[in-house]
Every structure is written in C-alpha cells, then in structure tokens.
Amino acid sequence: MAHGKLMAISDLHVAFEDNRRVLEELRPEDPGDWLLVAGDVGELLSDVEWALGVLADRWARVVWAPGNHDLWTAQEDPAQLRGDARYRRLVQICRSLGVHTPEDPYPVWCGPGGPAVVAPLFLLYDYSWRTPAAATAQQALEQAYAAGVVCSDEFLLHPDPYPSREAWCRARVAQTGRRLAECDPSLPTVLVNHFPLVRTPTDILRHPEFAQWCGTELTADWHLRFRAAAVVYGHLHIPRTTVHDGVRFEEVSVGYPREWHRPGRPRPVPRRILPA
16 A cells, blocks of 8 residues: 655755755654755756755655756856756756656556646736736836845846746646546546735735736636646745635745744745645
C-alpha cells in the first residue's frame, strides 16, 4: 500500500544564509513523502542545483515548477543564459537530479488522498492583472513606475527568443492547457505553479500595482476546468490557505528572512497538500 504525504514549499531563496539553513534542516516525516517546490529556489544556477539536489536526496520524489527568480539572468551568475535557454538549462539540471519538471510526464500521486495527477506548471504573467486605472499594459507599467513599485523582472527576466514576456506567457499557457486537457479525466489534479492561477489572492497586496507581475487572466478557470483538488503556488510571500470556487489554494512560500523572522510567524516548513 502506498504511504506518505504530498508536501509543498516555495520561495526558498537560498542566496540568504538563513534560508540555506532552513533548507538544510528540511526532512520528510515519512520515507514515502513527496515534495512540491513551487519556484524561486535561487538566482544562480549553481544554487538551484545545490538546493534541489539536497531535497532530491531526502524525498521520495521532488516536483519543481520555476519561479521568476530562477529565470533571472543575474550579473553574478557565470551562466549568462537568457529566457527560454535558461529555462531549458534548469530542466536539464532537474532531470540530472531526478527532479520532475513541467516538461516531463505528469506523475500520479497514489498515496493517501490520491490518486491525483501532479502537474507542475510554467506559465508566467501577461500584465492583465492591472489596476482599474490602467486600461493597457503600458499604462499599468507607467503607473507602477510612478508609484516606485517595479518588479526586478523588468531588468533581469528576459523573454528570448520571444518578443516579450506576454508572448512567452501566451505560448506557455497554450502549450500547458493542451497537456492538461489530455490528462485522465477521471483523476483530480494538484496544480503547482509559482504564480497564483486566480487574481483574488493578490487583493491583499500592499501595492496593487505589483499584481501585474503575479499571473494572468488566461488561467482564471483552470482550477475548475482541470479538476483541481488543490492549487499550490508561492511568489506573494504571504503563506496561507484560501478557497476559491470550493477549491483549496495553498500559498507555501518561505520568503525572505526579514519576513519569516517576524514575531508570531512560524518557522518555515513544508505544507501538507494530500491527504487534505
């Protein structure tokens, strides 16, 4: 009989020494546990490889979806790959470690709470989550610059060979939607994406202008359309559980040390996804 639990974590940001120690202390509670990693492991390819290697040695299976920080072309990274080439290199690294990626066949969790298709997604964003005052993506960007709230992706996340991040997002959404539609319709899914699939979780952002870098309207119905038992995401650094249309959404980020060191905030640990 299958055993273990389906656990999830994101936004490990191992460039910070405190976060590296958090990762080094992570251990599965059961040898059958799987770990879902919803992006933002690190900015350097070497850091991502180290971190996922540590986790892959401990968990029965590790499933990874990329975050925006993983895709940055940081000046200090010896690997100056950009855009899709960087993503493909990350996929190669994961495969060498035995880590599942959005490019691999979706595994099926058959432990407690299953069976369920576990689908890591890479979708990006398209500036469609704009404030009411911004009618176009250009106006949304101008509004963000005026407010002094601009995501570093504008300087470090390159869309090559696509003409824009919006175009890359649309291509990823189309490709991923086709794959999800081909999944066994008798099985529920666990959708794992760095960004939330619906906009509602961004409503509590201190700066609403930042929502444009957090997802796309193109996935607004995916939790229903693709039979999600749960949706796992990060990016917002606001760990919590919410329910949308009866579907459980789990924000599982660790975040930066200044965030998780705040009084009253528990030390970061993986969140249980299944069994619910």
